[in-house]
Amino acid sequence: xxxxxxxxxxxxxxxxxxxxxxxxxxxxxxxxxxxxxxxxxxxxxxxxxxxxxxxxxxxxxxxxxxxxxxxxxxxxxxxxxxxxxxxxxxxxxxxxxxxxxxxxxxxxxxxxxxxxxxxxxxxxxxxxxxxxxxxxxxxxxxxxx
Amino acid sequence: xxxxxxxxxxxxxxxxxxxxxxxxxxxxxxxxxxxxxxxxxxxxxxxxxxxxxxxxxxxxxxxxxxxxxxxxxxxxxxxxxxxxxxxxxxxxxxxxxxxxxxxxxxxxxxxxxxxxxxxxxxxxxxxxxxxxxxxxxxxxxxxxx
Amino acid sequence: xxxxxxxxxxxxxxxxxxxxxxxxxxxxxxxxxxxxxxxxxxxxxxxxxxxxxxxxxxxxxxxxxxxxxxxxxxxxxxxxxxxxxxxxxxxxxxxxxxxxxxxxxxxxxxxxxxxxxxxxxxxxxxxxxxxxxxxxxxxxxxxxx
Amino acid sequence: xxxxxxxxxxxxxxxxxxxxxxxxxxxxxxxxxxxxxxxxxxxxxxxxxxxxxxxxxxxxxxxxxxxxxxxxxxxxxxxxxxxxxxxxxxxxxxxxxxxxxxxxxxxxxxxxxxxxxxxxxxxxxxxxxxxxxxxxxxxxxxxxx
Numbered sequence: 001x002x003x004x005x006x007x008x009x010x011x012x013x014x015x016x017x018x019x020x021x022x023x024x025x026x027x028x029x030x031x032x033x034x035x036x037x038x039x040x041x042x043x044x045x046x047x048x049x050x051x052x053x054x055x056x057x058x059x060x061x062x063x064x065x066x067x068x069x070x071x072x073x074x075x076x077x078x079x080x081x082x083x084x085x086x087x088x089x090x091x092x093x094x095x096x097x098x099x100x101x102x103x104x105x106x107x108x109x110x111x112x113x114x115x116x117x118x119x120x121x122x123x124x125x126x127x128x129x130x131x132x133x134x135x136x137x138x139x140x141x142x143x144x145x
Numbered sequence: 146x147x148x149x150x151x152x153x154x155x156x157x158x159x160x161x162x163x164x165x166x167x168x169x170x171x172x173x174x175x176x177x178x179x180x181x182x183x184x185x186x187x188x189x190x191x192x193x194x195x196x197x198x199x200x201x202x203x204x205x206x207x208x209x210x211x212x213x214x215x216x217x218x219x220x221x222x223x224x225x226x227x228x229x230x231x232x233x234x235x236x237x238x239x240x241x242x243x244x245x246x247x248x249x250x251x252x253x254x255x256x257x258x259x260x261x262x263x264x265x266x267x268x269x270x271x272x273x274x275x276x277x278x279x280x281x282x283x284x285x286x287x288x289x290x
Numbered sequence: 291x292x293x294x295x296x297x298x299x300x301x302x303x304x305x306x307x308x309x310x311x312x313x314x315x316x317x318x319x320x321x322x323x324x325x326x327x328x329x330x331x332x333x334x335x336x337x338x339x340x341x342x343x344x345x346x347x348x349x350x351x352x353x354x355x356x357x358x359x360x361x362x363x364x365x366x367x368x369x370x371x372x373x374x375x376x377x378x379x380x381x382x383x384x385x386x387x388x389x390x391x392x393x394x395x396x397x398x399x400x401x402x403x404x405x406x407x408x409x410x411x412x413x414x415x416x417x418x419x420x421x422x423x424x425x426x427x428x429x430x431x432x433x434x435x
Numbered sequence: 436x437x438x439x440x441x442x443x444x445x446x447x448x449x450x451x452x453x454x455x456x457x458x459x460x461x462x463x464x465x466x467x468x469x470x471x472x473x474x475x476x477x478x479x480x481x482x483x484x485x486x487x488x489x490x491x492x493x494x495x496x497x498x499x500x501x502x503x504x505x506x507x508x509x510x511x512x513x514x515x516x517x518x519x520x521x522x523x524x525x526x527x528x529x530x531x532x533x534x535x536x537x538x539x540x541x542x543x544x545x546x547x548x549x550x551x552x553x554x555x556x557x558x559x560x561x562x563x564x565x566x567x568x569x570x571x572x573x574x575x576x577x578x579x580x
Contacts, residue, residue, distance in 0.1 A: 140246065
């Protein structure tokens, strides 16, 4: 694992099965990366974000996406109640009226991983929510760019 | 990118920020990998699985979450250019200023799955984006509640 | 609402929350009005000017800002119903939880000016909305920069 | 100014020119109010909000609406820089892609009136911004509903 340092970047070599390397290169091209290094760096960051969210008291940022029919009795009132109980963690919500019935609501959140996981679970389990998803990213502080 | 073939494996070198390399090594150890190559190979495989998910011409709604340092040259201009090229698909973007440097931007999108996947790839691969994620939900029409 | 006519003036009674009446009186004093009636008359005139602004069939963009206590019965359901009736005009809504009770909701809108004015009036008049405001800008097309 | 208290509400009578009373009633009907009292209460609240924003250290909530052509050199970078300098005050920004060139950006803000006024001035004066507007509401705490 020899590493050659140059201007804040390090160069190191890795060994992977030949067919995997080929697939990696094709994917990097298809995704629009200029080179293999940039693609691998992004993958490493994505895995770091996932790895860090295991630790409950680590601060994360992220989104909670909720799909629901706003005509269903009390679903919106229930969601708003839960959100106001945690207004320190929920930065803002973006509400999109998909059609006459369906809403997509996206909450931007920031706080301890364990608390956010719990709020997401509560919102997604609320009666009337058709589909919900917690998407975790980092607050950016400890993610090298 | 000279590669030396040995027993079906290829060796190639990549260049990443020094601090990212350090975080990669720590994560690889915490996850129990014997070496960096095995860890990277597994990450590549995980991303291939996601990349090969079928995204057809079905209409979906969803979000694209992006984390970036807005000081990185041109990152924001690049992201906005991509978004305006597809303003029929991108309903609105919610921008949160996490701190002096880091932004979280959440795009509410709606359109053909394959197109949205392509836009998300382009945005996430953009130079300066630290982390990005496509979250897919339904438009709600064919999802009973 | 019996009214007693005297010298071109009419006297009528209105009913408002006690704390609001108190705030009205303090403001009337601070602004230098001799009595409550003169203050209210001026407010009515100011609102008439805004109300009579011409809103034609020109396409505009803008925002509708609403402040409400989400605990007030049905206010949120009512607002969402109005919004979904006009989901072609309302691009997205940004919802901010100001505290345990108060919400600020900002609707990004785009469409014919007269229709948007009508929707804003309906939302602002909805029971439970403490304060609302229509802010008009242009779609940018015919505004040189 | 005799006031009759009943269940948290007070009833008082005001005297205005006959023609103004008629115009008030027509406007209240056109805006969709159930009765004259509700219309007057909303006008009083609207004027309280405006009255309070004169006091620089009073906490307000509100929005800053900006219209700009994102192709204009550096406009977006400039706006983002200003926003990040004040990320404690700017809760979130909603960005709408009006067409290939024009963006409407709506910032939800909360803080001391004087500071918010200053930030709005700075953003609206930024080169490349075609139109901008500060819309002030209350944080809701001291506005009776």
